[in-house]
Amino acid sequence: MKKYFISLLLLMSVHVVLAQDEEVQKFREATDNSKSGNYKEVLSNLFQLGTSNLTGPNKSVEFNSTLYGIKSIFCDSITTDKVFSEQKFSRNLEFNTKLNFDEQFNYKGFSGGITYALINQRDKDVANFKDTDLYKNLQFFNNQSSEIQFGFVNDLTKIHDDFVDELTKTGDKELSAKIEAINIAASILINKEFDKIEELSKSNIYFDKIITEFENRNKSINLKDYITKINKLRKEEYSNLEKKALWTVSLNGTTNDKGNNQKLTFGTVFLQGLKRLELDIRSNLIYSDTLIEKSVQRLELRNCAGLNYKMYKRNEQSVFEIKLYMEYNSILKNQLPDEKKNSFLASSDFRLRVTKDIWIPLTIKYDIEKSNFLGFLNVTYNFGKEDKNKLENK
DSSP states (O other): HHHHHHHHHHHHHHHHHTTHHHHHHHHHHHHHTTHHHHHHHHSOEEEEEEEOTTTTEEEEEEEEEHHHHHHHHGGGGGHHHHHHHHOOHHHHHHEEEEEETTOOOOEEEEEEEEEEEEEEEHHHHHHHHHGGHHHHHTTTTTOOOHHHHHHHHHHHHHHHHHHHHHOOOOOOHHHHHHHHHHHHHHHHHHHGGGEEEEEEETTTTTTHHHHHHHHHHHTTHHHHHHHHHHHHHHHHHHHHHTTTTEEHHHEEEEEEETEHHHHHEEEEEEEETTTTTEEEEEEEEEEEESSSSSEEEEEEEEEEEEEEEEEEETTTTEEEEEEEEEEEEEEEEEOOOOOEEEEEEEEEEEEEEOSEEEEEEEEEEEEEETEEEEEEEEEEEEOOOHHHHHHOOO
């Protein structure tokens, strides 16, 4: 039995040495988890399907995809470190499409355009992860000679066997459960999956026992301090992710049901993380050709600014968010009869995460001057890597 266990651990250790992308993949997942629903609506990862204003008179069905997402359908190697880091333009360029409907779901027209991230610091951090202190320290053992690698695995395996032998001789009533705990602790340490230790060690006392025994036998390696340092660097790196800025610009055109150009919108969005808070500033310049009795060419400016708050998180993922913001809208050209040139709205978005990828945002606007409430219900679905793999396997 011991021989099989030793062989298994050796194979697992070799796997960790060869799987160079493992820590990078973990960092990508952490980067994705740190994004708020508000953030993902500004720039999607791969694909995003959504519905807007389900309870209002002007409804729409939207589909957004980054160029990187489109490429990932045809190129499996695009997720590898080298190729991923070379895809900066593709990751930051998003195509936007939208089908517009009226209150009775009659087709009203089509919208399409592009969004580009001028600043995307989280994406930059992911691409440059191998330059961080965290990654360099994680490679400490992997960069050691094969002799030291083998010694590390061999020592931990011997410690595992000694603990199992000692328990077996005592005839402990909980022998099976304790051996299982030893197996888990030993395999995680040998695989150098140090991100799992802090959480699992709360219910598994053998992490500390194995590490202490290892240090007693290897005075030159302070494994406990090394693991503490790794976990500290990991927390700092992951915590900093939420504070990274995103600045996008977009250009979108809208047609009517006959395909004639009706509206052109130039927009920009700036997000700046503040841990659980997220500064959100948006501005849209809208040129439209409105047909009443005759064609009227209008120019509008719509601005809003506020804070998005990640009120509740689960496993580092945002689950419930509230965004409070003020809107200022101005008619720059061809104000219509009975229409105010300037208007202010107090607005709020309540965003609930139903599953990992599905968000339901509810927008409530309050017209300060007219004292009216308006409500808009939206749904967004972000296609992740798992979804792409499922589609490919069908």
